[in-house]
Amino acid sequence: MLIYKAMVSVNKQLNKLVTIPFPHLEAGINSLNKAGELMAIAGAKKAMIVTGRSSSAAIIPALCNSLDEHGIDYAIFNQVMPDPTIATVATGADFYKQFHCDSIIALGGGSPIDCAKVIGAKVVRDRPVRTMAGKLKIRRKLPPFLAIPTTAGTGSEATVAAVVSDPAARQKFAIVDPALLPDYAIIDPKLMIGLPQDMTAATGMDALTHAVEAFIGTYNTPLSDKYARQAIEKIFEFLPKAYNNGQDLEAREQMAMASYEAGCAFTRAFVGYVHAIAHQLGGMYHIPHGQANAILLPEVLRLLHPYCKARLEELANVIGLNNGSEFIDAVVELNKKLNIPNGFPELKAEDITLISQRALAEAHGTYPVPGYLSQSQCERLLKQFLVVTPEKAAPDVEASKKALTEHAEG
CATH class of the missing domain: 3.40.50.1970 (Rossmann fold)
Known part of the structure; x- marks a missing residue:
């Protein structure tokens, strides 16, 4: 982990030399x-x-x-x-x-x-x-x-x-x-105007994830912070409006600018674990990127909260809340308003180790995350998104019950 920290520190200084x-x-x-x-x-x-x-x-x-x-x-x-x-x-x-x-x-x-x-x-x-x-x-x-x-x-x-x-x-x-x-x-x-509701929701949450990860990462600058705050404020106000009424031109315009602003933020400050994991889920199962980000975001933030408590509190203030926990809860509520699912039916338990390894390699080799997750933490995170379907269920009822119990305890 010391090697990753050293790489991030060096890259942070090099990043300052690149004019974007x-x-x-x-x-x-x-x-x-x-x-x-x-x-x-x-x-x-x-x-x-x-x-x-x-x-x-x-x-x-x-x-x-x-x-x-x-x-x-x-x-x-x-x-x-x-x-x-x-x-x-x-x-x-x-x-x-x-x-x-x-x-x-x-x-x-x-x-x-x-x-x-x-x-x-x-x-x-x-x-x-x-x-x-x-x-x-x-x-x-x-x-x-x-x-x-x-x-x-x-x-x-x-x-x-x-x-x-x-x-x-x-x-x-x-x-x-x-x-x-x-x-x-x-x-x-x-x-x-013609964007379907599910795509409006997923792409809007993708923009939110860009802004949040840019803000809590260690490459953040006053400029990237400015764009991230502007994007987050717009998204919480206008994404539900665009979702509920796709003909609302003001909401569409505000969301389009929020997406642009979030892009300006993360192209200068990078993203983090949410994107690293979402990329693996997309590559392996073709899960839409924005939807994967939306599902992962609040739970990743809960794990990172101890490392970026002050930064999350700043984001809470942007949308009129008091602390990081309230901000995370607001993300959960936003997902609910947008009918975002809370798990990945495509996810297979046997793939979790490989997904975690690839995600951590991407994050630790590229992104200025505020704190470091271990392989076991990443695997536990993914396990909570497993969705038991008839196709996945074991034919042995007792074996199925045991697996579910172990999952709940894990």
């Missing part, structure tokens, strides 16, 4: 119409539009019309699925070259934006995607890059990170480099 800019931001209703103007300013002639197959039929034509108005050609790559894979990135880089593109527009949630980032990285580096994992492996300017989020959660339009899935290893890995930061970002709340 902000994307040029256009925000507000109908700001999508500025896409063509921004790409023209960037000197783009033919843009690769990276998006998912489920992108709204109304959004793509509006984006293309804006590009047409400024004489910019485009080619649409709509093969991005949730948890983009190494293969999708490689296919995307080939697509970019095949259609002679000179710029990239990412349209969608975190998956298309992250995928577009790594496509850009592979275009300029032309090396296996897996070798880009970790920090500062790109170090080359990407092609002109515009990010247009259609969910309010990942904040990827404001970050220097991208997450890619390796299906063969049943694992996700992060690529972190200032080169991945988009040049431009458009935040148009109208693009989020």
Whole structure:
């Protein structure tokens, strides 16, 4: 553990030497119409539009019309699925070259934006995607890059990170480099009107997790604290409103800005154990990232409370509460309002040791966590999220009762 602490201390000092800019931001209703103007300013002639197959039929034509108005050609790559894979990135880089593109527009949630980032990285580096994992492996300017989020959660339009899935290893890995930061970002709340309730909830809780982990980690700065506080205040007020009324443009706009602010916070101060564990659950079982974060967040905070009591009290004050315990309880209540489940039916007891090992390796090797969890603590944490289903239940009734008793005692 001393080695991890030393690494974090060194990285904290190095982190201060890295200047992270902000994307040029256009925000507000109908700001999508500025896409063509921004790409023209960037000197783009033919843009690769990276998006998912489920992108709204109304959004793509509006984006293309804006590009047409400024004489910019485009080619649409709509093969991005949730948890983009190494293969999708490689296919995307080939697509970019095949259609002679000179710029990239990412349209969608975190998956298309992250995928577009790594496509850009592979275009300029032309090396296996897996070798880009970790920090500062790109170090080359990407092609002109515009990010247009259609969910309010990942904040990827404001970050220097991208997450890619390796299906063969049943694992996700992060690529972190200032080169991945988009040049431009458009935040148009109208693009989020059609977002389903469950996705509104999960992505909103993802943004909350970004802000909270950035605030309690040891890399926090006055700037990251400012963005984290702003995001947390907005999320507690406007996420239930956006969830209950998806047509509420004010709530959508406030949540979109909260997501951006949380992204600004964690790209400078990093995240922590919640993300480390959620990445493993996503890589192994394809559990939606935001939902995994939401379920894990309050219980991870309970374990870390002794190490960051004062910081959690500050967050409690942001939303009008008195102490860290009340803040954690408020997160639990928010999950309930959003109908977030309280366990992982996909989780298998036999996978818990491996998940814990991978999560701790990611957290201790990358994130400035406020206190350190052991392997046994992480395993106990995960065991409480086991959900007994008919498929998992043992045929022997007595054996099932014994297993449940042991789980409750553990």
